[in-house]
Amino acid sequence: MLFELALSGIGGNTIHQVKSNLTMLEINQWAEYRDIRGSLNIGRRVEQAAANIIAMNINKELKFEDWVEPLEFMPHEDDVEIGFEEQLTD
Structure with a gap:
């Protein structure tokens, strides 16, 4: 910290x-x-905000099933890891 x-x-x-x-x-x-x-890193916060705006603009023209996640536009963000219990249910 x-x-x-x-x-x-x-x-x-x-x-x-x-x-x-x-x-x-x-x-x-x-x-x-x-x-x-969340993070105190201003660069990370800007990247997250920009990704949310981009995803929102793309998603307004798509059906709900085809929506893109903001995480797809955050190259420096870690991938979401699936927990052990969630892996068992898949």
Whole structure:
């Protein structure tokens, strides 16, 4: 979590600066924010927003069965992994 805060410039630009400038309470609050809202990486958030807009524009002209997922337009996003239980049901 500390490196992500440092990369985002929250509390400083190095892990040492983040440790010295933020309290443990603030770090925990940022961790909770990240869990609720997603990544602090602005590039990733822009990529997700752009993919959602592209998918929405394509899907408005297609039938529901043919819709594309926004994930198809996010080259830097990890693939969704299927859990063990879901693999058994397939």
